Amino acid sequence: MAADSERNGTFYITTPIYYVNDKPHIGHTYTTSAADALARYHRMRDEDVLFVTGTDEHAQKVVRAASASGMEPKPFADRVMTSYLEAWDRMKISYDRFIRTSEDEHKEVVSHVFARLLESGDIYKDRYEGWYCVPCETYFREEDLLEGRCCPDCSREVERLTEEAYFFRASAYGTAVLRELEANPDRIKPDSRRNEVLSFLRGGLQDTCVSRANQGWGVPVPGDEEHVVYVWFDALINYLTVAGYTVDDEKFARVWPPNVQLMGKDILTRFHGSLWLAMLMALEIELPELLFAHGWWVSDEGDKISKSRGNVIDPWAEAQLLVEESGCTTDVAVDAVRYYMFREVTFGLDGTFSSEGLLSRFNADLANDLGNLLNRTLPLVERFLDGTLEQPGPGAGELQAEVLQAVARAEEGYETLDFRGMLEAVWELLGAANKFVDERAPWDLHKQGKKVELAAVLYDVVDTIRIAALMIAPIMPTVAEEIWRQLGLEEMGVQMSWSDAAVGKTPAGAEVRRGRPIFPRIDLDRVRQRIASKQAETESEKEEKGDEMISFDDFMKVDLRIAKVIDADPVEGADKLLRLIVDCGEEEPRQVVAGLAQEFSPRELIGESVVLVANLEPATIRGVESQGMILAAGDDKPLALIVPDRDVQPGERVR
Numbered sequence: 001m002a003a004d005s006e007r008n009g010t011f012y013i014t015t016p017i018y019y020v021n022d023k024p025h026i027g028h029t030y031t032t033s034a035a036d037a038l039a040r041y042h043r044m045r046d047e048d049v050l051f052v053t054g055t056d057e058h059a060q061k062v063v064r065a066a067s068a069s070g071m072e073p074k075p076f077a078d079r080v081m082t083s084y085l086e087a088w089d090r091m092k093i094s095y096d097r098f099i100r101t102s103e104d105e106h107k108e109v110v111s112h113v114f115a116r117l118l119e120s121g122d123i124y125k126d127r128y129e130g131w132y133c134v135p136c137e138t139y140f141r142e143e144d145l146l147e148g149r150c151c152p153d154c155s156r157e158v159e160r161l162t163e164e165a166y167f168f169r170a171s172a173y174g175t176a177v178l179r180e181l182e183a184n185p186d187r188i189k190p191d192s193r194r195n196e197v198l199s200f201l202r203g204g205l206q207d208t209c210v211s212r213a214n215q216g217w218g219v220p221v222p223g224d225e226e227h228v229v230y231v232w233f234d235a236l237i238n239y240l241t242v243a244g245y246t247v248d249d250e251k252f253a254r255v256w257p258p259n260v261q262l263m264g265k266d267i268l269t270r271f272h273g274s275l276w277l278a279m280l281m282a283l284e285i286e287l288p289e290l291l292f293a294h295g296w297w298v299s300d301e302g303d304k305i306s307k308s309r310g311n312v313i314d315p316w317a318e319a320q321l322l323v324e325e326s327g328c329t330t331d332v333a334v335d336a337v338r339y340y341m342f343r344e345v346t347f348g349l350d351g352t353f354s355s356e357g358l359l360s361r362f363n364a365d366l367a368n369d370l371g372n373l374l375n376r377t378l379p380l381v382e383r384f385l386d387g388t389l390e391q392p393g394p395g396a397g398e399l400q401a402e403v404l405q406a407v408a409r410a411e412e413g414y415e416t417l418d419f420r421g422m423l424e425a426v427w428e429l430l431g432a433a434n435k436f437v438d439e440r441a442p443w444d445l446h447k448q449g450k451k452v453e454l455a456a457v458l459y460d461v462v463d464t465i466r467i468a469a470l471m472i473a474p475i476m477p478t479v480a481e482e483i484w485r486q487l488g489l490e491e492m493g494v495q496m497s498w499s500d501a502a503v504g505k506t507p508a509g510a511e512v513r514r515g516r517p518i519f520p521r522i523d524l525d526r527v528r529q530r531i532a533s534k535q536a537e538t539e540s541e542k543e544e545k546g547d548e549m550i551s552f553d554d555f556m557k558v559d560l561r562i563a564k565v566i567d568a569d570p571v572e573g574a575d576k577l578l579r580l581i582v583d584c585g586e587e588e589p590r591q592v593v594a595g596l597a598q599e600f601s602p603r604e605l606i607g608e609s610v611v612l613v614a615n616l617e618p619a620t621i622r623g624v625e626s627q628g629m630i631l632a633a634g635d636d637k638p639l640a641l642i643v644p645d646r647d648v649q650p651g652e653r654v655r
């Protein structure tokens with residue numbers, strides 16, 4: 001990225017726009033918080049920033065998710081989209097624009113782009129022939145089908161279909177994109193991801209089908225209402241819409257190209273690193289300055305964390321846990337989750353999220369290193385300087401070398417998206433400041449009556465805390481503000497500006513005001529003990545129950561319900577398991593994992609009414625969450641399903 005002295009116009013940052021079939025989780029939060037930190041950093045440098053995120057609403061899976069909830073796609077998208085707005089509000093995401101692909105403004109730009117490429121011949125109509133799975137609405141290559149020409153996703157039989165569709169001539173741009181990327185090694189980061197894109201492009205780009213049959217959801221192909229624009233083609237254009245493409249030339253000139261486009265590694269190679277760049281070349285538009293693909297948050301078993309795998313981590317629940325265990329405020333807890341995500345793992349690599357890791361870092365880095373420095377320094381200023389900082393006399397600036405180094409490293413960290421390196425630099429500075437207090441022992445200087453030296457030492461420490469607060473503000477905005485308040489800077493109206501990240505800029509006269517500790521320590525031993533005793537309790541309850549007879553009341557505790565199977569597919573890597581989606585009369589269908597795969601095909605089960613244990617504790621089986629259990633007869637293997645002998649509504653109680 002160019003240094004800001006060379007930058008003209010707006011600093012434009014994007015995240016992917018997220019599908020609205022799913023609620024936000026840690027993965028979405030990760031990308032969006034990174035973009036947020038960058039936006040805040042550039043605003044602190046007094047740059048004009050456009051930070052955009054939003055929702056991708058025209059996928060067929062949105063239509064399916066909507067119909068499973070008994071809703072039309074638009075109201076369904078409205079509902080899920082609100083959950084993104086709420087999540088971003090709680091996570092303090094300071095986006096400048098939230099785009100929805102269902103907005104008219106965007107749909108017009110999509111139509112415009114499509115029409116223009118049709119006119120230039122870069123989009124053409126052709127016949128498409130392939131193996132099509134009707135329920136999945138997807139074409140598959142012959143070599144990817146399961147035995148008996150079955151769909152690799154749902155195991156149902158596929159059909160040979162021929163239809164008319166529109167194709168984007170990506171093949172004409174593959175070489176040009178490749179050359180462009182070879183000539184600009186910094187356009188895609190990290191390097192390992194860039195290499196993947198290069199080798200994909202070296203294999204040659206194929207023309208891509210960019211339309212689907214119109215089923216009433218999506219942007220119609222201009223002049224041909226029987227087709228809608230393919231969801232990825234539609235979604236990528238959002239980056240142009242928000243920059244004012246074709247509607248506001250002045251804005252477009254100021255904003256384009258994006259300075260940073262962030263995304264997970266899953267959508268770099270096939271989409272952003274190839275299709276997107278080829279589209280821009282076909283439109284003769286400048287390519288983005290940087291595409292940065294970060295790694296995945298994975299579960300302990302190494303699976304990507306996502307809803308379909310049932311191993312979702314909810315950042316909000318993690319923040320609540322911190323509030324419960326430490327007593328910190330919710331805003332501080334959110335900052336701590338953001339800190340953990342960027343300190344724990346180098347941005348670009350995969351990482352494992354663990355609640356215990358979060359609690360430990362809260363204690364070690366936040367309560368001990370940062371909190372402690374603040375909590376020991378402010379009382380000294382109160383006691384020895386009457387709570388007010390003086391203009392430092394000779395001898396101040398002793399931490400200058402450490403500060404200079406930390407600020408340079410932090411700046412480099414933000415410029416290269418090395419958030420972890422940036423935080424490490426700040427924490428080394430905090431370590432140096434803590435050591436400085438120990439060594440210069442202000443309490444001894446006070447005893448010895450060395451007033452000038454004492455004032456200089458305390459000034460240096462407060463000044464260093466101020467600089468650390470500035471550097472962490474983009475990641476932990478509330479914490480930085482709280483430090484600002486405690487140092488008396490808020491009261492003086494001092495703005496947080498990156499140009500003040502230098503020694504000696506704490507104004508004389510700042511009146512410190514100690515508050516409640518920002519990071520109350522967590523008793524980790526107590527937390528561990530509680531977890532262990534909970535586990536032991538469950539074990540002993542199980543043992544006690546043993547072979548006992550159960551009472552009628554106990555039996556009535558089991559909530560058995562009629563459920564209708566809406567969908568079924570195999571669980572990846574488990575030959576006995578099926579993932580069933582069942583309607584049991586509730587607002588939303590449930591997902592249940594059942595060991596039925598060897599006796600029943602998914603097809604046989606769809607439409608069947610079964611008996612569900614509805615109040616069984618949810619469990620994750622092979623990475624898939626199971627919300628209940630289906631009853632079947634058979635000791636070792638299910639020989640027969642237990643089904644009602646006449647029509648019964650889903651949700652009816654069984655007793």
Ligand code: ME8
Nearest residue numbers: 016017018019027031056235236263264296297305
């Ligand atoms: O792909 N770890 O939307 P999406 C880290 N609509 N990041 C993760 C993650 C994980 N386990 N899981 C998801 C789409 N992400 C398209 C994008 S853009 C024109 C269209 C993040 O809802 C990561 O940024 O599936 C990933 O790229 C994005 O969520 C995918 O979100």
